[in-house]
Amino acid sequence: xxxxxxxxxLGIAAALLLVMLATACIPLPAxxxxxxxxxxxxxxxxxxxxxxRIVLINPIDGSVSQLRxxxxxxxxxDQNNPRQWSVQVTGGEQTRFYSTPLAGADNTLIAAxxxxxxxxxxxxxxxxxxxxxxxxxxxxxxxxxSDGERLYVGLSxxxxxxxxxxxxxxxxxxxxxxxxxxxxxxxxxGRLYVSSMDHNLYAIDAETGSxxxxxxxxxxxxxxxxLYEGNLYVGSFxxxxxxxxxxxxxxxxxxxxEWIWGTxxxxxxxxxxxDAAGWVYALALSEDGFTPVWSRQVATRVIxxxxxVTEDSVIVASRDHKIYWVSRNTGAAIFERxxxxxxxxxxxxxxxxxxxxxxxPLLIVSTMANDKLLFAYTLDQGDLRWRYAR
Amino acid sequence: MDIIVNVFVTLLxxxxxxxxxxxxxAIVVFTIITRLLLYPLTAQSLRSxxxxxxxxxxLKALQEKYKDDREKLAQEQMAMYRQYGINPLGGCLxxxxxxxxxxxxxxxxxxxxxxxxxxxxxxxGRLLVPGLDNAIPxxxxxxxxxxxxxxxxxxxxxxxxLIGFIVVTTWMQMKLSMPPQPKLAPGEQPNxxxxxxxxxxxxxxxxxxxxxxxxxxxxxxxIIATNVAMITQGLVSGQSKLSYLTGKRDDPATTxxxxxxxxxxxxxxxxxxxxxxxxSDGKNKPTTQKTGSKAK
Numbered sequence: 001x002x003x004x005x006x007x008x009x010l011g012i013a014a015a016l017l018l019v020m021l022a023t024a025c026i027p028l029p030a031x032x033x034x035x036x037x038x039x040x041x042x043x044x045x046x047x048x049x050x051x052x053r054i055v056l057i058n059p060i061d062g063s064v065s066q067l068r069x070x071x072x073x074x075x076x077x078d079q080n081n082p083r084q085w086s087v088q089v090t091g092g093e094q095t096r097f098y099s100t101p102l103a104g105a106d107n108t109l110i111a112a113x114x115x116x117x118x119x120x121x122x123x124x125x126x127x128x129x130x131x132x133x134x135x136x137x138x139x140x141x142x143x144x145x146s147d148g149e150r151l152y153v154g155l156s157x158x159x160x161x162x163x164x165x166x167x168x169x170x171x172x173x174x175x176x177x178x179x180x181x182x183x184x185x186x187x188x189x190g191r192l193y194v195s196s197m198d199h200n201l202y203a204i205d206a207e208t209g210s211x212x213x214x215x216x217x218x219x220x221x222x223x224x225x226x227l228y229e230g231n232l233y234v235g236s237f238x239x240x241x242x243x244x245x246x247x248x249x250x251x252x253x254x255x256x257x258e259w260i261w262g263t264x265x266x267x268x269x270x271x272x273x274x275d276a277a278g279w280v281y282a283l284a285l286s287e288d289g290f291t292p293v294w295s296r297q298v299a300t301r302v303i304x305x306x307x308x309v310t311e312d313s314v315i316v317a318s319r320d321h322k323i324y325w326v327s328r329n330t331g332a333a334i335f336e337r338x339x340x341x342x343x344x345x346x347x348x349x350x351x352x353x354x355x356x357x358x359x360x361p362l363l364i365v366s367t368m369a370n371d372k373l374l375f376a377y378t379l380d381q382g383d384l385r386w387r388y389a390r
Numbered sequence: 391m392d393i394i395v396n397v398f399v400t401l402l403x404x405x406x407x408x409x410x411x412x413x414x415x416a417i418v419v420f421t422i423i424t425r426l427l428l429y430p431l432t433a434q435s436l437r438s439x440x441x442x443x444x445x446x447x448x449l450k451a452l453q454e455k456y457k458d459d460r461e462k463l464a465q466e467q468m469a470m471y472r473q474y475g476i477n478p479l480g481g482c483l484x485x486x487x488x489x490x491x492x493x494x495x496x497x498x499x500x501x502x503x504x505x506x507x508x509x510x511x512x513x514x515g516r517l518l519v520p521g522l523d524n525a526i527p528x529x530x531x532x533x534x535x536x537x538x539x540x541x542x543x544x545x546x547x548x549x550x551x552l553i554g555f556i557v558v559t560t561w562m563q564m565k566l567s568m569p570p571q572p573k574l575a576p577g578e579q580p581n582x583x584x585x586x587x588x589x590x591x592x593x594x595x596x597x598x599x600x601x602x603x604x605x606x607x608x609x610x611x612x613i614i615a616t617n618v619a620m621i622t623q624g625l626v627s628g629q630s631k632l633s634y635l636t637g638k639r640d641d642p643a644t645t646x647x648x649x650x651x652x653x654x655x656x657x658x659x660x661x662x663x664x665x666x667x668x669x670s671d672g673k674n675k676p677t678t679q680k681t682g683s684k685a686k
Contacts, residue, residue, distance in 0.1 A: 222510075
């Protein structure tokens with residue numbers, strides 16, 4: 001009898017162990033998206049949106065900016081603690097920010113949350129105007145943009161929607177796609193160029209939402225196109241880079257090793273882009289199309305962020321935790337920096353033109369690790385100036 | 391593990407692309423393929439369970455004979471299992487082997503369905519066949535639910551139905567794979583391995599409720615399809631009977647035996663057979679006792 005009981009208990013223990021093993025083997029759910037960097041305020045400071053918070057960071061030392069009154073004096077709360085510029089929405093469904101807040105009217109910011117809502121933020125006071133937010137009907141993983149009259153928001157499951165800037169609860173029009181919009185549209189000359197995960201690049205009348213043309217590029221489009229000298233340039237999961245005329249014709253294409261995730265950078269008629277295998281391509285642009293200047297496997301994992309191009313170098317960041325400085329002319333490695341965390345967000349450059357207190361331009365890099373969210377390096381030498389952790 | 395996941399991801403994506411972009415159908419077909427490949431293991435498990443059941447009379451006899459000597463009973467039971475080539479835990483081995491496959495499939499479904507940009511990033515580089523990129527991203531929508539996410543009961547009651555199917559099919563599959571044990575006489579000890587198996591029949595469906603609520607709907611569909619495939623395999627091969635669900639035992643008179651004694655060990659050329667020994671039985675009469683294994 002004792003053996004029977006022992007066997008039964010062993011059986012239960014084995015079952016429990018199985019459950020624990022299964023749970024341990026299930027990967028913890030990662031954040032669905034990465035952080036977004038932008039500049040805000042006067043003088044400009046770093047606005048960083050990631051996970052449950054939006055913060056304003058002082059570019060001098062990486063500290064969270066302190067709220068100040070109109071005279072510039074620091075503000076304090078009831079316990080005499082300095083008030084910091086940090087926004088976190090509490091209550092109701094969990095709110096997550098994975099896109100750059102947009103400047104709205106009357107010194108406000110419009111922040112798009114992953115939990116299908118927009119929030120208006122009182123910028124001087126770092127205060128959410130209404131914690132209920134404005135429902136938009138879909139998850140948001142991309143920056144909203146505006147032409148002053150309408151706010152355009154891509155939804156990750158399907159549509160691009162246009163909202164009235166004076167009444168964000170009022171929808172003006174909807175563009176339906178099959179697989180969602182994961183990047184902000186490009187707005188140019190009254191048109192929106194929309195990259196969709198359903199493989200199509202759409203050209204839309206920004207005022208009416210009517211489709212002008214759509215072009216199937218054979219693979220998902222996860223990032224915005226760039227407009228340069230009358231042509232659109234965009235990469236896709238078809239492992240190709242495309243040049244597209246404004247009337248919707250493919251006029252050139254270039255094969256890449258893996259998916260292209262990020263928006264290319266174009267400087268002095270040369271296009272720079274990274275792919276999901278860690279390759280970086282430098283392609284000269286001409287009427288004939290793309291002419292390779294150099295291509296090199298710079299990183300060991302995905303390069304998603306748009307490259308930063310300086311006078312001498314191209315700077316790329318990878319999911320392999322590193323930031324690479326390579327020669328702009330040859331692609332040869334110059335140096336690299338290791339952050340020990342995945343880098344997927346676009347990088348940001350801030351200099352003395354943005355903030356006169358800065359003595360040198362800084363490269364701001366965001367990772368997905370809470371204990372090392374932001375790094376600030378000098379742009380040319382890669383010297384670490386500060387880190388921000390949450 | 392990565393190579394297994396990549397193969398699964400590639401296969402799933404291929405099936406999706408040829409099956410009219412129907413992810414549920416792709417998961418079901420994938421399940422059928424894996425079940426066919428794992429059939430030898432599954433068949434062995436069913437045979438093992440059936441053999442255990444048919445061995446019950448002999449096991450009972452041993453229990454009666456050695457009821458006061460647990461150690462001897464255990465030894466004799468193991469000897470009997472060896473004699474018939476039975477592994478008392480033979481039903482568990484296929485399950486254990488399938489666990490890495492299950493985990494790899496779980497990962498493959500999560501990667502393939504990619505509910506968000508971060509998840510989709512994990513998919514890049516995993517497609518082993520060129521040209522499958524044009525199927526990405528896969529359509530994760532089914533009956534108003536997202537196949538890449540766990541069921542949201544508050545948003546769709548279909549999640550309840552799914553969990554219910556998991557529980558029912560898991561219970562049926564376990565019941566059908568383990569023939570009912572004979573009723574115990576008053577005071578009779580239940581067979582330990584059989585008792586464990588019966589416990590698992592109760593515990594496993596409950597565990598799968600937890601799995602169903604935690605895992606993505608795509609994985610739940612795989613679990614249901616797997617259970618249905620295993621039930622079908624057992625019934626078609628004759629290893630299982632629907633009567634097992636009601637606890638009805640096989641009629642020993644009409645059920646063919648699956649027990650076959652393992653042949654004796656081969657004797658090497660150089661070995662000499664052991665000679666019979668004469669020993670005293672305490673009554674001054676010599677007794678001859680044969681030793682050694684049976685000759686062929």
